[in-house]
Amino acid sequence: MITLNNIHKSYVMGSSKLHVLKGIDLDIEQGEFVSIMGSSGSGKSTLLNILGMLDNYDEGTYHLDNKLIANMSEKKSAQLRNEMVGFVFQSFNLISFKNAMENVALPLYYKGVNRKKRNAIAMEYLDKLGLAPWAEHMPNEMSGGQKQRVAIARALISHPKIILADEPTGALDTSTSYEVMEILKEINNEGITVIIVTHEHDIAAMTQKVVRLKDGRIDEIIRNGDLRAFRHTYNKELETA
Amino acid sequence: MFDLDKWQEILSTIKKNKMRTFLTGFSVAWGIFMLMILLGSGNGLSNGVASNFMNDAVNAMWIWTGETTIAHQGLKPGRPIQFHNDDYDVITNIPGVETASGRYYMGNTRYSYGRESGEYTTVTCHPELNDVDNMVLLEGRFINDVDILQTRKVVVLGKDIHTALFKEKEALGEYVKINKVPFKVVGVCIEPESTRNRNAYMPVSTAQKVFNGSNRLHNFAITINGQTLEESQAIEDRIRNTFARKHRFDVTDESAMGMYNKLENYIQTMRIFQAIKIFIWIIGIGTLIAGIVGVSNIMLIVVKERTKEIGIRKAIGASPSSVIGLILLESILITTVAGYIGLVLGTGLMELINYAMIQSAGEAAQRGETVFLNPTVDFGVALSATILLVVAGTLAGYIPAKRAASIKPIVALRDE
């Protein structure tokens, strides 16, 4: 599904150059539930943006669905984003002057679905996430958890193959975080690849594979049996704390 | 291509960002509104003045005598100059003079008919006076050549005199007494430019004979065939030179003989109005430019304000061209509607003023007793100004829209 080969990325700021990703090799299969962890500034968001075609990379190759993602026109990448990826952000990024239903329906506008039809579909998704009564509410009238569920509904509406979520629970309290993770798990169960960036071990422990970034490189990948150990050590840490 | 869905998206954006819409729209509507008022007032002013001039023959000239103030050929200043009948022959033969009428001043004249009487001005004249003053005959005829030759005792009464002396009665063929001498009424007239019609017209030859005028004349009213300012001034110079030689006064002596040249005055006034019109256009264009700058400023702010929204749209799958379209179409829609509103309000106000003026001034306005007439804007001009503003607003919006479309979604989405 996703194959990264020796990906490098630098940010040029004036005369100085910040080398953020220093050779990332990573394979993610269809239907995986992956979390990316690492200290602040280690390049998690940068990696996720490259995966979501929101940013380009300097070196290496990125294949998505066996297609090489490189040197695309903005129009093409916008279209591909619309077809393949759903985004969920820490700060929700809903359009403030549109109500919940209109926000959810927006990706379908860019797919060319007419207003009536896309609003109906948006209602279905809001209903799935238990937000039907909030359809007419504006973002500033909703709680963080509700807003994040609206954002998830928006990410799902265009039937993406991948959901990319940058700290989706970063602005939420623990119980709301767990609710959101439950939703993401269900989505993953339907076969959609879910990749999240998180700082929280308990959140990461709910995924199937943890990618640890350190200094622009992959430090370790924890999965399967190791993941159980990861959960175990994590729980221990909790107890001793 | 009309994409209903696109317009629905734009309309919903406009509806939910009322302040922004209002600010953009207001600057456009205000620009057009002010332009309409400026142009309308300018037109009203020049129409009004032009119509005032039009009531008399534009190529008219008046000449009168006075006293010399400059010593000339050994003659002392202070010598009175007097026209006589032979001067009338002289002036009619000066090249460029079309028609001429001489006048002998009668002083106060008392008119009476039956028991009614009053004091009115008697204008003694040749038939040609009508070419200069353009009087309108309500009944009968004006003074003619036979009246002059036969020194007939006939008179043409102004409307007000007729009303005062005759009330409702028929006046034609009746005799009125002027300073106790009976004159036959041959016509009733009005002067189109004046609200008062208290002048009576009498053959100048009759006046000289009956009222001891001998062969004296006091002034001439003439029409000339000069079309340009230069031609008309040349004729003026010719007349002045001729009379200066004949009556032996200095050519530069304005008090010995005075002249008023209507064409010269008309052309000069029209030049001033031309200048005023240009000035109004400059202000108008300035207003338009201010409107355009206003729109482009607001567009810049709008794009800045919408950076995040644009980032979200692009992350979700909006192409750069769809972002440009969204912003540009919104600005076109707002400027067009606002421009139209400004146009309707501006021209509407000017039409209203026009209507109110016609209502209140009534007859006076129709006779041209006003400096403000028909203060409306040519529809073509109004429309082109609006289209210009819309086009300019669009161009002004294109640059920020283009910039907005090139914003990278990650930049737009980064939390500050």
Ligand SMILES: Nc1ncnc2c1ncn2[C@@H]1O[C@H](COP(=O)(O)OP(=O)(O)OP(=O)(O)O)[C@@H](O)[C@H]1O
């Ligand atoms: N657009 C940019 N221009 C310049 N530098 C950038 C840009 N985006 C990120 N960086 C820098 O790249 C480095 C990695 O940033 P990134 O956002 O990927 O970190 P992160 O791992 O997501 O951190 P955090 O956990 O705080 O979100 C940081 O030092 C950041 O300052």
Ligand SMILES: [Mg+2]
């Ligand atoms: Mg980050």
